[in-house]
Amino acid sequence: MNVENLVRKNILNLKPYTSARESHLDGILLDANENSIGSVVAHDWLELNRYPDPNQRALRKAVSDLISVPQENLFFGVGSDEIIELFVKIFCNPREDEVIICEPTYGMYKVCCDTNDVAAKNVPLDSNFDIDLDAVKNAVTEKTKLIFLCSPNNPSANMLSKEKIFELAKSKEVMIVVDEAYIDFAKHSGLAKEAVQTPNFAVIRTFSKAWGMAAVRCGYSVASEFVTKLLFKVKAPYNINKLTSDIILRAISNKEKYLKLVDEILNERNRIAAALEEIKRVKKVLPSDANFISFAVDKPQTVFSYLESKGIIIRDRSNQFNFNGYLRVSVGTIEENNKFIEELKNILL
Ligand SMILES: Cc1ncc(COP(=O)(O)O)c(C=O)c1O
Numbered sequence: 001m002n003v004e005n006l007v008r009k010n011i012l013n014l015k016p017y018t019s020a021r022e023s024h025l026d027g028i029l030l031d032a033n034e035n036s037i038g039s040v041v042a043h044d045w046l047e048l049n050r051y052p053d054p055n056q057r058a059l060r061k062a063v064s065d066l067i068s069v070p071q072e073n074l075f076f077g078v079g080s081d082e083i084i085e086l087f088v089k090i091f092c093n094p095r096e097d098e099v100i101i102c103e104p105t106y107g108m109y110k111v112c113c114d115t116n117d118v119a120a121k122n123v124p125l126d127s128n129f130d131i132d133l134d135a136v137k138n139a140v141t142e143k144t145k146l147i148f149l150c151s152p153n154n155p156s157a158n159m160l161s162k163e164k165i166f167e168l169a170k171s172k173e174v175m176i177v178v179d180e181a182y183i184d185f186a187k188h189s190g191l192a193k194e195a196v197q198t199p200n201f202a203v204i205r206t207f208s209k210a211w212g213m214a215a216v217r218c219g220y221s222v223a224s225e226f227v228t229k230l231l232f233k234v235k236a237p238y239n240i241n242k243l244t245s246d247i248i249l250r251a252i253s254n255k256e257k258y259l260k261l262v263d264e265i266l267n268e269r270n271r272i273a274a275a276l277e278e279i280k281r282v283k284k285v286l287p288s289d290a291n292f293i294s295f296a297v298d299k300p301q302t303v304f305s306y307l308e309s310k311g312i313i314i315r316d317r318s319n320q321f322n323f324n325g326y327l328r329v330s331v332g333t334i335e336e337n338n339k340f341i342e343e344l345k346n347i348l349l
Contacts, residue, residue, distance in 0.1 A: 001173060003199045006146075006200070008090065016232075025053055056240055060074045063252070069193065075231040075232060077235070079217040082219070084112050087175070090231070099144070137171065140172050144172075151179070155294050157287070159187075166194070178191055178204070184210030211251050212261055216243075268332070272329065281297060306343070314329040
């Protein structure tokens with residue numbers, strides 16, 4: 001497997017911009033046209049006048065310790081959404097190459113393909129919302145450079161089969177990216193270790209869900225050193241700002257709180273699932289390895305609008321390909337979940 005063959009030639013040959021802070025973060029810094037005197041917003045605990053570290057060293061060290069993968073295999077983006085986009089940019093020539101996505105799934109894979117003028121080929125998930133291995137294998141052509149998979153999958157909430165993912169990575173010369181945004185809520189620990197060792201396989205994760213840091217916009221990838229270097233090559237010079245870096249480091253230093261939040265969400269998820277199962281006109285409740293539950297009803301739009309009129313906003317996913325009739329609800333606080341269940345009963349019982 002030679003991943004280099006999959007990369008766009010212009011990206012392989014790219015001489016990246018070298019930013020001033022790449023070589024020096026300390027000293028008498030007169031190299032980056034910063035404001036050395038200070039900044040308009042000044043606190044002694046917050047230095048804002050210097051560009052941040054383009055090599056993301058502090059974050060790479062902290063997450064390396066957190067998930068036990070080498071720093072060289074980690075890259076941080078402005079949310080995992082930025083990393084999804086960078087993968088398309090690195091591997092796909094516009095109007096030439098193709099990406100495979102398996103719907104129903106997270107909408108940004110297709111949007112990133114569309115904005116880059118790259119064809120997104122949909123190979124639907126099977127009736128259990130798992131990878132249709134033969135169909136995906138058959139869909140791969142010499143134009144296919146990338147396959148996006150989401151595990152646990154948004155919106156069906158299930159993990160994809162690990163065996164199928166690795167069978168694909170083994171049998172096809174394609175870069176496979178598994179989005180593990182919801183892995184913290186799953187029974188299994190994910191595939192980060194495998195991403196370090198498998199040249200055509202990468203994992204994306206985020207601080208937006210279990211860590212409760214969605215406003216900050218920070219996600220990361222675990223990939224081979226080769227692919228990680230490509231991500232650094234194509235990113236904006238200072239994509240991760242200092243405020244983001246500092247506050248994510250603070251989050252990581254409070255792992256107990258993270259574990260507590262996950263625990264609370266799992267308890268509530270189980271409680272909502274049990275309540276939904278008791279409502280006869282809820283036709284199906286999908287088992288969840290995520291922080292949301294998808295459930296099918298007869299008239300999803302009516303149910304959605306009723307809840308909306310009560311100030312409860314869930315996601316109507318019933319028009320999504322291969323997901324007819326389904327609504328998706330995120331796990332909220334105990335009070336929010338009680339209100340949701342109460343109003344759902346009002347309209348469905
Ligand atoms: C599967 C999946 N991946 C990525 C994201 C975006 O994550 P981030 O906030 O890190 O950009 C989401 C957001 O809902 C998601 O559902």
